[in-house]
Amino acid sequence: MSRIWVLGAGQLGQMLKHAGMPLDLEVCPVDIESEETFPLQPHEQVTAEREQWPDTAATRQLAAHPAFVNLETFPILADRFTQKSLIDKLGLATAPWQLVETDTSAEQLHQQLGERVLLKRRTGGYDGRGQHWLREPGLDAIPDDWHEQAIAEQAIDFDEEMSVVGMRGADGQCFFYPLTLNLHVNGILLGSAAPLARLAHLQAEAERMLGTLMNDLDYVGVMAMECFRVGDHLLINELAPRVHNSGHWTQAGANISQFEAHLRAVAKLPLVQPTVKNTSVMVNLVGTERNDAWLSVPGAELYWYGKDVRPGRKVGHINFCLDSHADTKAALDQLQPLLPVNYVQVLNWLRSQLD
Structure with a gap:
């Protein structure tokens, strides 16, 4: 072994x-x-x-x-300044941005990036944390201790949020999962659906962008790239040099999950293009107590993390990969009364993607 x-x-x-x-x-x-x-x-x-x-x-x-594996990649992608600098160096599309330097003012950021500017801490700050909006030119101020510790991004009026998960072997061979459509609420991923036929025309662009990044870094394993769709093109939002929440659907929906793909790459086992079974949906369980009745819903594949439940904390997820969209929507109908009321929005969104 x-x-x-x-x-x-x-x-x-x-x-x-x-x-x-x-x-x-x-x-x-x-x-x-x-x-x-x-x-x-x-x-x-x-x-x-x-x-x-x-x-x-x-x-x-x-x-x-x-x-x-990838030891030198982690500090590059963990810091949003060096991550964004890499994306710019490679000529890949991302939101206009700049470093918040010692003498940077909110007024300067509005002048250069527009009326709505999002500050992001250079490190940490996932799931909606470590962010601060500047929305009122003339009244805004950069928070204390954010100078040199944050980047500023122009707000993007995007159409949808999506991600792509790719894998790369030590020999440079790359394979990709289909684009995943994501729903974030208050910065936290609550639902995903993949693959969707209407996104297929964006797949080549997503693979080119992520492949360029993985090759430049000589990366080995699974990497996720979160994107905004703006019309018929993608803008890179953020990169994750690891398995990723938006790839959890692959546990049910592909012959090789993102987790197996990562291990194959690290262990130098053969990589292949994953075979996708059907359209899958993933419901992220955040801050909600476990309910064993979830297991009674046809097709539900529960992954419970065994964590203490706290508001905003990811504690599990449920995957569905059923034979038809009608079957999946029926399963979501059965699941809805078993979840907190805030999940009505999430399940309605998932059902709408299956129409």
Whole structure:
């Protein structure tokens, strides 16, 4: 049995562990707060479920391992300044932006980027956190301690949010999953649907953009690229050098999940173009208590993360990949009364994508 260590023991690390079992890969997620020492061997591989980590005994040991895959990529993509700079260097489309420097003022940002400007902390700040809007020229101010610690982006009047997940092997071979349409509420992903025939004409553009990035970084494994659709073109929003929430549907909807794809690449096992079964939908479970009645809904595939439930916290997801859109909509109808009332919006959105 080959062993792969994962820096991080959250739900992504646990799902990587689950995906490794059929391949006879021993996947070992490691708590980033641990002060233990682990029996890493020189021939074993190290990957990560996150872009950043604290300085602990465990993270120092794993990050010092010579076979830590993509180690040099993480600091580039974890910092929105260096990430955006890379996208610009490669000539790929993204929202106009600039670094918030020591002497930058809100007035200057409005003059250069427009009436609506979104500040994003350079590191961290996912799921709607670490962001600050400037919407009132002449009245806005940049928050204290955000200078040099944030970028400013021009607000984009996009039509839809979507993402693409790709995989790249050490030999440079790339494969991609179909574009995924996503619904975010208050910055948190709550629903996804893929594939959708009406998005197929954007697939080549998405693959070209993500392929260019992965090749430039000599990346190995799965990477996700979040995009805005503006008319018939895509703008890159953010990149994730890891398996990603918007790719969870692949657990039900493809012969190779994003988790297996990542492990294959890291372990230098063959990569192939995934076979997609049917249109899948994913319902992200955020801040809601577990309800075993979900399991009674036909076709429901529940992944519960075993976390303490807190507002805004991702605690699980449910995938559906049924034979017809009508079957999927019927399943969503049965699921609706079993979820909090705020999920009516999410399920209505998913049903509308299946019409």
